[in-house]
Amino acid sequence: MLTDGVPLTDHHCHGVVTDDLDLPHFEELLGEGQRGTFESSIGLAVRRWCAPVLDLPPHAEPDDYLTRRTELGWREVSARLLRAAGTTRWFLDTGFGSDDLAAFAELAAGEVGEVVRLEQVAEQVIAEIGTPATLFDHVEAALRERARHAVGFKTIVAYRCGLDFPLVHTDPTTVASEQRLTDPQTLGRLIGLGARLGAELGLPLQFHTGFGDTDLRSTRADPLLLTDFLRSTADTGLTVVLLYCWPFHRNAAYLAHAYPHVLMDVGLAIPYVGHRSSAVLAETLELAPFRSLCYSSDGYGLPELHYLGAKLWRRGLGLLLDEWLAADAITVADAERLVAAVAHGNAKQHYPPIPYHGPTSSTHWG
Structure with a gap:
């Protein structure tokens, strides 16, 4: 496939758990609701595509998969799956999950940049x-400081009040002292x-849009x-x-x-x-x-989700382009340019170079 071996820039992801997992905890992380399921x-994708990375046959039974996972230990499992993704640059949203960029870079053997969550x-x-009258001056100072080592910002306003938030150009007269901003x-x-x-x-x-966990009203996303x-x-x-x-x-x-200033992905869905x-x-490329x-x-x-994101993206786009090529809807040269753009080129154009460099990475986009 044209997508095989193409290096990826994962422009939005999170860290991995640092524990061995039993079935309930694994399935809890497998879904976006209260609990996922192997069924x-x-x-099916975990059993088909992740199992061979852990030295199991394709379609391994769930119990066999989790037993093997425990035998290897979370660190070995994470390193195998992350490195098998073929992703060379990872942009981590540190507002949810682990914020240890160095630990992730070591596991993934790649470059890692931070996405700073506004909320x-x-x-x-x-x-x-607290909430003094100068609150947003302090927030701006804090964001500028975090931005020195970041590749982007992110908002989860879809979760808090919806994407139909008001456009506010001046500081609110009062700000509720909320542990979780919803105003x-x-x-x-x-x-x-x-x-x-x-x-x-x-x-x-970056904006979270589309589906998410049960804390989200999808009609407002x-x-x-x-x-x-x-x-x-x-x-x-x-x-x-x-995003998503x-x-x-x-x-x-x-x-x-x-709108030419808009980028998108279908990351969470894949x-x-x-x-x-x-x-x-x-449907996206229509x-x-x-x-x-x-x-x-x-x-x-x-780490199965990081790996499957890459594996199923490569497979899905590769099959789609094979179909287009068979129908004479695209040339091989155009298809190769499309793959390179989506895989890493568009991110290279719009995001800054990564300030933090992993242990095996180069110091340039390359």
């Missing part, structure tokens, strides 16, 4: 100093600040709700990134088509849809310009 597309920084500032006015101001700093510093601003925000940032120099997107990936593809990854990529699509796994907790 699902992603469960986490604001909540840390509020916890330290729309405060969040709107925070995102505006993140957008301004992102444009100034050349750091893309449709990226079309960001239309006013996208119009307001179109000429500022900001790059806006729509499924089941709104066609909506996101339209936005990427309409491991979960398993064998149907080719269909999701085909309208999304090739320059706007990036690769991500959104792997969290289980």
Whole structure:
């Protein structure tokens, strides 16, 4: 396949758990609800594609898979799966899960950059100093400091109040002293600040859109709700990134088509849809310009998710391009350019070089 061996930049993912897992804890991390299950597309994908990486036959039974996982230990399992992904650069959202970039870089044998979560920084500032009138001056200072070692910003406003947040250009008169920010006015101001700093510093601003865990109201995570925000940032120099997107990936593809400063991925969906990854990529590429699509796994907790994100992306896109080539819809040269752009080229163009370098990485994009 044209996708085989192409190095990947995973422009959004998380760290892995540092414990051996029994069946309940493994399945808890396998799903986006309260608990996943091996009896699902992603469960089948784990058994089919991850099992051979752990020296098991394809389609190994769940009990055999977990027994082998325990025999090897979490560290060996993580190193095998992360390195088998063929990913050379990883951008970790440190607002959820492990924030140890060096430990992840050692496991993955690649370069690791940090994505800074806006809400986490604001909540840390509020916890330290309360909510004085100068709160957003302090938040800006904290974000600038974190940005010195970051490759991007991220917001989870979809979880907090929805993507139809108000566009707020001045500091709110009062800010609730919340451990978990949910006030729309405060969040709107925070995102505006993140957008301004992102444009100034050349750091893309990522948005969680589409499906997630049970804390999310999916009707408020449709990226079309960001239309006013996208119009307001179109000429500022900001790059806006729509993460995950499924089941709104066609909506996101339209936005990427309409607004040149918008990137997107279908990262979280690819491991979960398993064998149907080719269909999701085909629906996305119906309208999304090739320059706007990036690769991500959104792997969290289980290194299986990081590996499956890469394996099923390669397989899904490879099958799709084979179909296009057979129909004379694309040339081999154009297909190779498409693969390189999505795999790493688009991320290289829009994200800064990684400030932190892993133990086996080079010091340039290469």
